[in-house]
Amino acid sequence: MPLSADDIKNLHKYEVSILRALERMMHRYAWVPEDDLKAAVRLSAAETKYRVGNLIHRDMVRSDTVPYKGYALVFKGYDALALSALAQKKTISALGTMIGVGKESEIYEALGFGVVVLKLHKIGQRSFQTVRTNREYMPEKTHCPWIFASAKSAEREYEALRALNGKVNVPVPIDINRHVIVMSFIPGVNLHRCRLENPDDIWQEILVQVKSAYDCGFIHGDLSEYNIMYDDAAVWIIDWPQWIPPNHQNAEAVLRHDIETVAAFFAKKYQRKYDTDDALRYVTGRTVE
Structure with missing residues (x-):
């Protein structure tokens, strides 16, 4: 079930302490031993059992008995910690409805200084090893549960949005907490939900945005019709956690894939055939071999 405002409002302070303790200790343990958790929160055994039971019932914590009795913080609990912190800072004042979901994120409306968007990065357990392999910012050998992998993904995207803000049409980054x-x-x-009256103009505008990002030191790395938006006035590029710099060893191949993916969309939906070598030359300012 998606997180609701009530999930956060109804958290008891002891339950918040348990969530925070699990977060700290999961840097060392895949499953935090029950005795270690009790020692960390300094509650009675009965109180700890009761509060942990509430969190398990609300899908914020999971338990296992193999190889020992232990607990793990899961995404709904991590969501609650992050959104509680943002509310305390008054970055957000109310949580709205979910407006989008992808393979690695959930998108919510919220109130802050006006209507804002919350992007909750959620690298799934199934895709975790693939993400670790394909994204160089992920640690290779250290213990890193997927909740922390998701926080690293969010940090990566936030870095890009801050650097590109005002230079490329991207969402304005307001704040970040955890994931x-x-x-x-x-x-x-x-873009895949639009019916463009002027597809050639929009293709050119996309290339302008891609070039501006490239000149700022960013190649999107996962560009497609699903993360390009159009508002009848401008093109916007979203979803930046997989960016790489232009001096990356695979930069040309990744940039070419971005351009060819978008070109294939225009070819399929609008029967437009664009020269991707010309597009690559325009973006990089270099001759394509």
Whole structure:
């Protein structure tokens, strides 16, 4: 079930302490031993059992008995910690409805200084090893549960949004906590949901944005019709956690894939055939071999 405002409001202070203790200790343990958790929260055994039971019932914590009795913080609990912290800072004042979900994120509306968007990065357990392999910012050998992998993904995207803000049409980054980014609301729709009257103009505008990002030191790395938005006035590029710099050893291949993916969309939906070598030359300013 998606997180609701009541999930946060109804958390008891002892339950928040348990969630925070699990977060700290999961840097060392996949499953935090029951005795270690009791020692960390300094509650009676009965109180700890009761509060942990509430958290398990609300899908914020999981337990296992193999190889020992232990507990793990899961995404709903991590969500609660992040959103509680953002509320305490008054970055957000109310949580709205979920407006989007992807393979590695959930998107909510919220109130802050006006309507804002919350992006909750959620690298899944199933895709965790693939993410570790394909994204160089992920640690290779250290213990890193997927909740922390998701926080690293959010940090990576937030870095890109801060650098590109004002230079490329991207959401304005407002705040970050753990795996949650608060950003401005873009009143457009994803490109695959549009019916463009002027596809050639939009293709050119996309290339302008891709070039501007490239000149700032960023290649998107996962560009497609699903993370380009159009609001009848401008093109916006979203979803930046997989960016790489232009001096990366695979930069040209990744940039070419971004451009060819978008070109294939225009070819399929609008029967437009664009020269991707010309597009690559325009973005990089170099001759394509």
